[in-house]
Amino acid sequence: MTGYCDEPAVDICGGTDLPYPPPYKLLDPNLVGDAVDVIENGRIQINLDSKLTRFLSKLTPNLPDPLRWEAPAVVNPVSWSVKLNIVIQIIGSRGDVQPFIALGNELQKYGHRVRQATHNVFSNFVRSHGLEFYPIGGDPQELMAYMVKNPGLIPNMAILREGDIQRKRSMLTEMLCGCWDSSVEPDPLSRRPFVADAIIANPPSFAHIHCAEALGIPVHLMFTMPWSNTRAFPHPLANLKNAGNDLTTANYISYSIFEWITWQGQVTEMGDIINNFRMKLDLELLSGIEGPNLASNLKVPITYCWSPALVPKPLDWPSHIDICGFFFRDPPNYTAPSDLDASLRAGPPPVYIGFGSIVIDNPAAMGSIILKAVRRCGIRAIISRGWSKLGGPEFENVFYLGDCPHEWLFQHVAAVVHHGGAGTTACGLLNGRPTAIVPFFGDQPFWGNMVAAAGAGPKPIPHKSLTAERLVEAISFCLTAQAVSSAREISKKMSGETGVQAAVRSFHANLPIESLKCDILPDQPAVWTYNKKNKSIKLSKLAAEVLIEYLRFDPSRLELYETRPVLIERHYSDPVTSTIHAFMTTQKDVVEAAGGIFYKPYKEYRSAHALQSSNQEVPPSFNPAMSKNKEYNGEGSSRQLSRDQRADGHSVAGAMAAASAKSLGNLYVKAFKGLAVDIPLATAEGLRNIPALYGEKVRDNGSVTDWKSGAVVGGRSFLYGMSEGLTDIFVQPYKGAKEGGALGAVKGVGKGTAALATKTTSAVLGLVAYPGQGICKTIRTAVKSHTRKHITAVKHIEGQYLLNSANELDLDHTRILADFDDFMGEHSIRS
Template identity: 50%
Template sequence: MHEAPPPPYELESTGSLLSTKAVLTSDGRLDINLSSSNAAKLRSLIPDPPPKSPRHQPATRPYLQDKTTPCPSLNIVIHVVGSRGDVQPFIAYGTALQRYGHRVRLATHGCFDKFVRDSGLEFYDIGGDPTDLMAYMVKNPSLMPSFESVRGGDIGRKRKMMIEMLQGCWNSCIEPDAITGAPFVADAIVANPPSFAHVHCAQALGVPAHIMFTMPWSATRAFPHPLVKMSGERGAGSIEPGVANWLSYGLVDLMTWQGLGDVINGWRKKVLELDAVPNTMGPFLVNHLKIPHTYCWSPALVAKPSDWREELDVCGFFIRDEPDYDPPADLANFLAAGQPPVYVGFGSIVLEDPERLHAAIVEAARVSGVRLVISRGWSKLGGDRIGDKNTFYLGDCPHEWLFKQVVAVIHHGGAGTTACGLINAKPTLIVPFFGDQPFWGKVVASAGAGPAPIPQREVSADNLTQAIRFLTSASASDAAQGIAHKMRQECGVQAAVASFHRHLPLDAMACQILPGQVARWVIGKKANRVRLSDQAVAVLVASGLVKLDDLKALRVKEFDTDVKRWDPISGGAASTLGMLTDLTVSLGDFFVDPYKAYKERAAAPDKNSAAAAGRAAVAVGGGVVKVYGVVLQGVFVDGPVAMAEGMRNVPRLYGEEVKQQGKVTDWKSGGAVAAKNFGSGFYRGITGFAIQPWQGAKQEGFVGFLKGAGKGTIGLVTKPTTAVLGLVGYPALGIHKSLTAKKGRDQAVLRSKGAQVDAVASHMHALQDGQLRYITTRFRQLYLGA
């Protein structure tokens, strides 16, 4: 008896302003329908496009002149999660960074070790199995898992893999090279979005982060998120296409955070020793922090949308240098024996039914009268078959060389493979499986360089035959030639390097004694604060002017992930909601953890039931502590702080500037912030009540007097109130942070940074006496005023 197919997944949310319906069909596609009872109001809430700038133009060369301050040599780690096609563009990019003078470490899955090291870059294994990841994505091409994936345990494996990769990404920021033992601490982090660790590692280290990706990941009105299919009819309740496109990005962020937010926050707390990101901020954290993005596709194909901000760049495809390649004799003989063939390959894709796809490809080629080069890929397309005069089965071969030998290409639509085909002027058919592949299929087709994409589950001999006939037509060839000409005028990798440099806080990263070197240490406070490079520190320590313990690790970039309380109502509500959420999780753990502890101990080889019961009892005690801890923190810390912050920010609502009193990091700063807030609250409340009516009258006469009187009256209530609430909240917050503070992360970073200084010190003999005297003399001037 055959099992009935699972019912389609449906999610429906109805609100006064926005209604959302998401349906997951049997093939894993996510179909989203948005409607609104007040489309005009909804449109008004979406940010207006920024003023146009030269960076909205398709040309990439102007990027190269954007930064006049030279960038010192940095330690850069690049986090990449995905297939070989995801890794390859970053080899091109990493090589360009290395040529500039940076030390570059590419951190990705272990199976790409040789691929990365053979290119001349450092490699770090972050764990994770891209084969398993690709198989999961083929089965679940949208964001939501299919019923079969849930039943088969795919979700649990994927979450465990994510924990492994998050940890691996953090280790890649601070651990030495596995082969040479050379110490390494990242000065900047570059990442693709699926690595997820980027901004969190950057926050822990206090270094800049930069996102680079091959498909749109930033909200725009120009087109929907590539992972979303928008549907719905025009009419009552319909939303303008541009508004719906913009909203689709937020939906992707929300659903991604819903699946992984707890994993990320657990890792932040346990490993990075950072506070959890609030669920109201987590999905949109990268956008909230305005992390720079560089999109590595050709602006000749997709220009930068007019509503993208300055920190979002489109720089061109990343094309690596063509590797040296000497084709084997059988491949060379095949290519020379007839007309140029059509290339077919799906790279790292793990096919569900490779035999079905192979049969369709071979039959379509026979009917069309073309020869084939078939790349076996990870799915061993073609199995153990041996080729003939019309078909050649290929192992590993660089596309940069191979695509010059063929007439057209058929592939899955990875950005790197798409770029390689187009820059070589090859008409392209994309057979998309997931991710950005449908997006690139539509882009190529709209440019006339290929037919409409054929989703892999819809491939047949008939539609492939029609596609091949178009690929070998004069019109497709002409369109591909035109695109190739434009792409060859671009400088994608170089423009991306310039984009990266342009967004760095270079003035804050330079050593104040040796400006050509990156500063990694700091000594002193305020007026006599001095940023120092490893070399400067090595000289100063050797001369006895400083001790390494006197120095702190320099943090050049801070990321504010605290919840913003704009008024006492929303601030109090957010605090209460946060406490209830944490309490719900703690109560769940209270019942689940003892059971898990009992089962784990009972399953041990000795099967000691008494020990299992003891484990469960300990877990119960831990659950009680968690529950009470959540309640106490909510009542005595989060609640008062939220209300104090909300009251303090009320004047922002009517345009008054609100001075920040500092950040609470421990019990000392908690007391200091409370004292400042207390004095400022009463002083500004009383003086504002007296002065603001007079100031308003000077600006707008009697109407201004009334406005000022209203502001002063509100301030007379809110400002002293925040002063009183802050006396309770800020010291309590400081004490809480001091009690829960851990030093493992900072100690690990300092050890690695100290090892870098030791490595530099071992080469100090190469410095001349004049250089040594300059460093010590300049330090005395800056730090000691001598």
């Protein structure tokens, strides 16, 4: 049976183990195992003749030829008046953070409140540019060191022995929790409340879609590396094997393969970490089908932050994918220290050599290679020490540099040699400097190849292959007239681009402007709805608090409003695999629940026994409904139990009995839901999708979100399924004959016969399955309410803060009350 893990799942934030691993974690390992291999430089080699790639190729849509390029779409300026709370979630090095500082400053010009959520070490860097900062944890130096040692997806045994994997998993867990906190917690310094109205993130931050789903708000991804399926070029981290002549399809599939391996990698397994996180946010768990490529399937807007002068937009990227140009912040007000200034004036422009945030295993050896190359080239050089503290003996033509903004420095050098980070690459090319790239991991080889293809630098040299001789050749190429001319040509094209402004236009253009606006204060986003007598009004935090203060309604009548709901639907390809998958999932859930009858009481006993020899209190489990700030929660950690209480024999026995009873109840629930809902639903959906296997369009009967929509979808499914199933036996032969003559008529008979069996059966099953699914969702929503209660509380807290601030600014309460009464068509004091 697939989908199970021997390693205990890691609890999110609370520090305690979950009782069992979340379901749906893995697909058939044999399906993935023959598809990929990890080569020495960390890239994945994809076998296009594997089971997995053959399966994914069937899901590949027919798209236009991507090898014909189109100019990037011009996003018309949007007149924007709604002022949002925007959190920008970034994981990575300083080079990853810096471009989003420029973005945040541009967003502030539209009146948005912008918070940058990233690693703690960047707090001063972010705040110094006038942005709010929220720490999400994680150590970027440790991440960089891990990626240098293990640039691929599957670590070597030395990495496993050193325990880096578990540290990385713990760090990812910490950062996921930090990203959620950044969406709903007050500012750490000012204590000013904050609830996000929109999220901008780079894909490696991982929490973005899940936080947006919990809050019901828009999310927009921005990245410096191709992350969207295209036939134009393969995934930057993929090598293709056995591609044959159909390279375009192979390119397209490489992105899906990469996502699948990341989701269910044999060691790091992002899938179970994400599902643990979703469990704590009261979100439904994702299967091995929905988890990978989630952003693509949901059509989450994504803006790529590179110049179309280097990589134009492929034709097969849809309208919600933009290329806007590199992000550049305003030139810093920088004055060079006297020693740097003297060095620059001492001779011809030097060559810059540095690897920024990369943590190199052996910086002394790297420094030696650089110095040998500099001597042999007979050039002047500036060597940036970076996070690896590069150094070496004093040398007449070498200056060792500490921190210095590239925007200023690259104006004064002849060429640049670096690791190939997108920001450093962009800065060098914007200044017209030839560029040699020594990549370590990630998108760095991609940018090295793009620079080489443009003629502005040599082919990239992987850092493990770097020698003094190869570095001499690379520097020599950069100093040729050809490289200088190519770099200047790219600079000319880039200088006309406005990447940050274009990205903000793209962000605004993809927001649901009409559904965002408060009906009373249209410059503020709606977060509540109030319904009465078939009338509904959207209200902002401030408008709602004004109306509550004047007793226009009871606050309990307010409902959370989702400006962009995230609806994740399970995909069912055919009845056989869908039914088998549902059956195996039900079987696993039942087995786990049955095991809990015995395991959970034992766990309670072990916990109590451990506490007897401990002087600590039991830490509370992570609960999004409980803010970690008592000041804004009013509850604190009152759920803690003392050691003596937990150690009491009667209490322990009671806890053990309760745990066993809860598992027994869970067993019945899992079995009933699987047999009465999940398996019939999977069979009904699989049968409904059979026409798609022979090119027919499948009717969309709507989405199931609660018991009402479940009843509606069940009724539609039965009505259309029965009518089409009974009529297709006549309609399909007629259509086939009209389109393909006698042969077409024969095919039509086959289609009609299949439709009679499949559509009518799907209709009958759906009459039970869809309402059952809706009832389950309604029950789940009622039971899993901690996160919604927390969101409700923090929105009221921010509303009260805004009300107190607005009173100081003479907010016109009378107009708000009058507009509300006019909108609702009433003048009552209290409903």
